[in-house]
Amino acid sequence: MKDVIWLIKNLFKVTFKDKKKLFFTVGLPIIGILVSILIYGGSNTSTLHVGIVNHDHSMISSNTVKFIKGLDHVQVKEIKAADVEDKVSSGQLDCVVTFDKGYTQSIQNGHPDHVNIVSIKGATVTGFVKSYLNQYIDNINDLSLAGKGDQETFHRLYTDYQQAPFKMTTGTLNDTSKNNDMTYQAIGFLLMFMLIAAGNLSSMITQEKEGRTYFRLLSTPIDSKKYVLSNIITNLLIMIGQIIVTLIFMTKVFHIQLSMPVWEMFVTLILFALVAVGLSLAVIAFATSSAAGNAMLNLIVTPSCLLSGCFFPSGIMPETVQKIAHFLPQTWLLDTIDKLQQGQHFSQVYLNIFILLAFACAFFLIAVYKFGRNNNVNNFI
Template structure:
């Protein structure tokens, strides 16, 4: 019998398979909470703009050759540096401390989160535009961050929501960032998801242009809206 098996035209090989569904679920949940933290962090940093307006520091800046876009750009750069540190610490902790393997290269995950961080900073600047004081900005920030994160599926799979909410989720930059990561985990190449990259950049650019326009029109320290 063994000789007949050796002469058979087919061969039997044994491989062990690992279930990656749990790791993917944990990764999704971790990134979802990180997205919310990034939005909160960006909001806290942009509140400095309101404090500078209340203290009339912003009005004094407008009397100098410094333009509104330069002022906004400086806030974007500072926020981006802090976001980069948050992303780095989180990904290092995921891999080396909690041993969570997202099944995609870490550099791809980091780049997606950096693209989203631009939208997070822009969204926080938009929130500042509609705040009348530091107190109102602090109250408005969670009212914007938490519901949009819930709608985007940061806390649970978006498939659990009704169909009309699933469609509405794609009006949020958080949804595109999470969908970007999910498709990478499904085996899509980074370059094939260029539409996700362009949409995240479009969100950020729109927010930044609105912020520059609003701040350029703010000539008095009490003028927030």
């Protein structure tokens, strides 16, 4: 055990002797969080500037204007008809709603009309205003139909409608989708950085073979099993450090709500750390040189992260690509986090956990088999 501890200390010294490696190991996950905040951290709520031109000058049109003014995130300004084109084209107003003379009469007749909406920003603006305005006008029109053309009955129903004794209260629910999106994106970047870190440390095995350091170590009481075990433990410790730093910055520094217990996120990422170490060892086992090993890792890490949805949600990709992504461990890790954020208990995602463990075991078994049959490393394991 002393030999393994000595090797672990030595690997840490070699790994972090270069300050750049320390920055890339610790700093890149933080940069990934910042990128996810820039992508999803902006506010999706904006104020819609609406102009009103009221030619009808009736109680119903005035109440309709009051209704529009009462909408959330809508700023209303009454303007003159001559200013409509200038205000809209200059961008001072997103749209202008015009109530022509005869608006009230058309409602009383049961055929709402004489309302126009002008905008150069398209249906994204007009659709929002129309959806609320149509609902309000339809309610008034129903009163007219209920009055069956009798003006006195209509005015009585309309007055009762405006002075309804019941009240409606509203509450605000926290929108967790933005935090979930930021968490998903930040973890996606972290998975890529974990794979890169695992690959870099595992490639030291090949580098030390090329430098003959490995064979000099085997001339001591240290054997190949202790050497590989120390590499695995060091790899896991470094990735655990990455995970802890990422979770601390996400929750304590940037105050991103994970929508799940921190310990569940930590345990899930530890499982992926095992997968990352197993994958890196399996790749290095097939590499004939350190350059070949790094090239193989690059060819595997970036495309697999892309297909599995580490950079953007996999749901926007074609169905065929999504099916291919099911053969990648990153997909199952991200799917696990998504399910936990939706409120599922940790015990309910047991299938995902078993699949991640299966990936890890498969990669380790491949590495053991290949190292054991590699004559060039004198029975590495």
